[in-house]
Amino acid sequence: MRGIPLPLGPATDGPRTTTVEDSGGGAVVRRSVLPSGARVLTEAMPGQRSVSFGCWVGVGSRDETQGHHGSTHFLEHLLFKGTRRRSAMDIAAAFDAVGGEANAATGKEHTTYYARVLDEDLPMAIDVVTDMVMSAVLDEDDFSSEREVILEELAMNDDDPSDVAHERFAEVVLGEHPLGRPIGGTPETIRAVGRDDVWAHYRQNYEPRHLVFTAAGHLDHEAVCAAVQAELERAGAGLPPAAPAARRGGGTVSGAQRGRSLVVSRPTEQAHLVLGCTGVTATDERRFELSVLNAVLGGGMSSRLFQEVREKRGLAYSVYSFNANYSDSGYVGLYAGCSPAKADQVARLMLDELVRLAEDGLDEEELRRGIGQLAGGLVLGLEDSGSRMSRLGKAELVHGEFTGLDTALARLRAVSAEQVRDLAAELVDRPRSVVAVGPFEEDHDFSGVLS
Known part of the structure; x- marks a missing residue:
């Protein structure tokens, strides 16, 4: 649909x-x-x-x-x-x-x-x-x-x-x-x-x-x-006839050809870690699957990252996943702010959760909860005129199509556990990078979480 x-x-x-x-x-x-x-x-x-x-x-x-x-x-x-x-x-x-x-x-x-x-x-x-x-x-x-x-x-x-x-x-x-x-x-x-x-x-x-x-x-x-x-x-600009400018062309996802570890040395109390890889484009049909994957992995208090890193182990106050989508590229990231002494452990745990999702998939309860979180957020967001105004601009400039609420909800609810697992497996196989900002030596080795 x-x-x-x-x-x-x-x-x-x-x-x-x-x-x-x-x-x-x-x-x-x-x-x-x-x-x-x-x-x-x-x-x-x-x-x-x-x-x-x-x-x-x-x-x-x-x-x-x-x-x-x-x-x-x-x-x-x-x-x-x-x-x-x-x-x-x-x-x-x-x-x-x-x-x-x-x-x-x-x-x-x-x-x-x-x-x-x-x-x-x-x-x-x-x-x-x-x-x-x-x-x-x-x-x-x-x-x-x-x-x-x-x-x-x-x-x-x-x-x-x-x-x-x-x-x-x-x-x-x-x-x-x-x-x-x-x-x-x-x-x-x-x-x-x-x-x-x-x-x-x-x-x-x-x-x-x-x-x-x-x-x-x-x-x-x-x-x-x-x-x-x-x-x-x-303004002197409304009369000359012209056709609308073409929308930005799409393409396959592009990015770095190999994973990279980057350390930014700062005298901070916390280490700030971001681990991830390229994602999907703004017009890729799998963006709905990626949204569900993101919700399950790190989109809320019941997500895997929050439960494993914060609730069970107490290693971070803030931990989540995110994604950004553009016309011909995009990326997926996992973030945590933690003690510098625990940074290597937290980076490994975040990666392990993505790998576990790719290998073992998710159960129907997780899928239902992830879709419900996204569906509820979508409906509540549209109660604001600013959100609706923004939706129109993105439909015209980014997607080239307008997706009504019923259609958007139907797309979300059509996402299966198998699709989420397959996308997670694809992400795990992509070149993976990590950035760390904190009181590290610039040669600190995070290569253990690179692909």
């Missing part, structure tokens, strides 16, 4: 609108392609008094060229600094005055600017967010001051050993792949990048055909389309 395909569609003289899903009770998902190639997806939630609105740009840190690393995240900061019509204070005050909130997030494959407001303030949110995205000025003084802010942000992240472990894990597992680079760049690249570099990145990628506008809550689809179109035209 698949979701509903979202074809890109040609540019037209007016919005090309389709009803993607009508689940009854007034909850309707609609999608339009504007003449400029911009796409608008909405989900009507009649019982809400709020609306979450977002503008998605199909470009992330992986798309940066040499010398521009960190430009995408830098630009995210700068778009809040002012436009041709608004100052930074004007942008902030617009949302504060109505009790709303606005923010942004840079990912490895897309960037999002979003807001949550009362339904009556949606026209304002569309105006301000679209103005930010389409009419930024990137003032030289703002650029210089924001560089210092970003350097402080990078320093803050570097002070968190758990963040360091996760970031370096992506690097060692994905190897030379652009997805292995840190989203925010490094202090060296941020100091080196110039205003003209970021401006070139902005002008090249922030065009209507690259944009996806999503909204969920108490709204009218046609009114949202009309407001977006009007704001694009005000």
Whole structure:
């Protein structure tokens, strides 16, 4: 059972609108392609008094060229600094005055600017967010001051050993792949990048055909389309006809060709360990099987890692598993924070649980509990308009299909114990890496858990 395909569609003289899903009770998902190639997806939630609105740009840190690393995240900061019509204070005050909130997030494959407001303030949110995205000025003084802010942000992240472990894990597992680079760049690249570099990145990628506008809550689809179109035209970008930019192509999972052990020596009280390998892509049908595997292995208090490492042995306070999926790569990781003296033992125990799942599989009770955890989380998450808004953006940019709640639940419930075991066995056979951050000598040997 698949979701509903979202074809890109040609540019037209007016919005090309389709009803993607009508689940009854007034909850309707609609999608339009504007003449400029911009796409608008909405989900009507009649019982809400709020609306979450977002503008998605199909470009992330992986798309940066040499010398521009960190430009995408830098630009995210700068778009809040002012436009041709608004100052930074004007942008902030617009949302504060109505009790709303606005923010942004840079990912490895897309960037999002979003807001949550009362339904009556949606026209304002569309105006301000679209103005930010389409009419930024990137003032030289703002650029210089924001560089210092970003350097402080990078320093803050570097002070968190758990963040360091996760970031370096992506690097060692994905190897030379652009997805292995840190989203925010490094202090060296941020100091080196110039205003003209970021401006070139902005002008090249922030065009209507690259944009996806999503909204969920108490709204009218046609009114949202009309407001977006009007704001694009005000910015001088809504009239030239164009086809939507092609979605990012998929491919087979790529990563490092051999496992690697990396030790980052830090004077911390705890050791932070991440062990894992490449996973599956964002469009791989096995992503549902991987979700169940993750839930069973380290997704909650009843998971194998939590029970074995924390409850039975008391070796860690925080222990879990995770996965990340991209268009042509992905990874699976097991994390634990523990005493440095116990690090080798904990790393071995985490690996043993993955191997045991691959060799012995799981029983029906574990399978039922894992699926139930995911199903409940999915349903509860969709009570929030922001989650629904995000689901629309990912459906359009990442998956190329919209998966309604009933379909998503059916896919989860179709996962079998045999499928989970087979996927675990495949993961065990892949090149395996480990990252450790803590008070270790840099030649500390974790090779015992490598493949």
